[in-house]
Amino acid sequence: MRPIVRLAVMLILLPVALVSAAAADEAQPSWDDWLAGVRKEAAEKGIRNDIIEQTLTGLKPLERVLQSDRNQAEFVETLETYLAKRVSPARVSSGREMMSTYRDLLDQVSAQYGVQPQYIVAIWGMETNYGKYFPDENAIQALATLAYDPRRGGYFRKELFAALEILNKDYISAPEMKASWAGAMGQPQFMPSSYLAYAQDFDGDGHRDIWSDLGDVFASIANYLKRYDWNGNEPWGMEVKLPEGFESRLAEVGDYDEGGCRAMHSHSRALPLSEWQAMGVRDVNGGDLGGDPRRATLVEPDGESGRAFLAFENYRAILRYNCANYYAIAVGMLADEVNQ
Numbered sequence: 001m002r003p004i005v006r007l008a009v010m011l012i013l014l015p016v017a018l019v020s021a022a023a024a025d026e027a028q029p030s031w032d033d034w035l036a037g038v039r040k041e042a043a044e045k046g047i048r049n050d051i052i053e054q055t056l057t058g059l060k061p062l063e064r065v066l067q068s069d070r071n072q073a074e075f076v077e078t079l080e081t082y083l084a085k086r087v088s089p090a091r092v093s094s095g096r097e098m099m100s101t102y103r104d105l106l107d108q109v110s111a112q113y114g115v116q117p118q119y120i121v122a123i124w125g126m127e128t129n130y131g132k133y134f135p136d137e138n139a140i141q142a143l144a145t146l147a148y149d150p151r152r153g154g155y156f157r158k159e160l161f162a163a164l165e166i167l168n169k170d171y172i173s174a175p176e177m178k179a180s181w182a183g184a185m186g187q188p189q190f191m192p193s194s195y196l197a198y199a200q201d202f203d204g205d206g207h208r209d210i211w212s213d214l215g216d217v218f219a220s221i222a223n224y225l226k227r228y229d230w231n232g233n234e235p236w237g238m239e240v241k242l243p244e245g246f247e248s249r250l251a252e253v254g255d256y257d258e259g260g261c262r263a264m265h266s267h268s269r270a271l272p273l274s275e276w277q278a279m280g281v282r283d284v285n286g287g288d289l290g291g292d293p294r295r296a297t298l299v300e301p302d303g304e305s306g307r308a309f310l311a312f313e314n315y316r317a318i319l320r321y322n323c324a325n326y327y328a329i330a331v332g333m334l335a336d337e338v339n340q
């Protein structure tokens, strides 16, 4: 029983404990012992010795990474406050500039992956403000710090080994592999496991350089969406107006029942646009939805007093990038804005 009791105490105490305090707990190995275990496992996984030496020898945890992890403020945000920050006039106008500056490259990527340029630009803008925000923590150091910390250690340990695998494949060099404090890398902010699954070498130079090569950045974002069944001939969705007393009818439609990440569970069942039209739903300007047979789910991210949206299949691919309705709506609206 004792180890279980000790674990329970640890789980209660650790949210406020820092590395030094955690190291003092006898259930937690010292940083050096822990790192020795990582080195051994890396070697067993086939990571080259020069990579292990270069990245893990003398590695120290980063206190500021843990501080950031502990200090994630919980803002009470509404869709309006979220959109005001993420789809600001400045971000829209930068996005239009990017659409025009990188037109040729975006068109090439778009043709190859079947994702319209405005969605690539919108995700790029949402993640790193079109590459102007450049997180510059050492990815291995940030990931190792969070992997050592018991709070979410299992998740980050897997990401740490994925990051070592990226270096082992020579997709990027260790000094170039910069990340946010939480380990999200480069201009599209991919976690290492997503990088291994989706990052692309668009210019064919042997590197998947999502930090500084824009072809690789755009292709990696597009590939991510494509892998989640993006349809290049369809939009993301649209804002709509609901008729008076609609909520009782919506209850008859029922909840979304086809899986997907947690943000989908607040959507209605998918219905053809023609059925939404028949129920009195109109576009945000009051115009007809028409007899379109495409299916869309209804989402009211702030409940029935807030704005309402119909989401097409592509919306679900955006949620795979970041499973939050505010995020997907902001990407969709920013894409619409930068495409004008």
Ligand SMILES: [Ca+2]
Pocket (backbone or CB within 6 Å): 200, 201, 202, 203, 204, 205, 206, 207, 208, 209, 213, 216
């Ligand atoms: Ca490349």
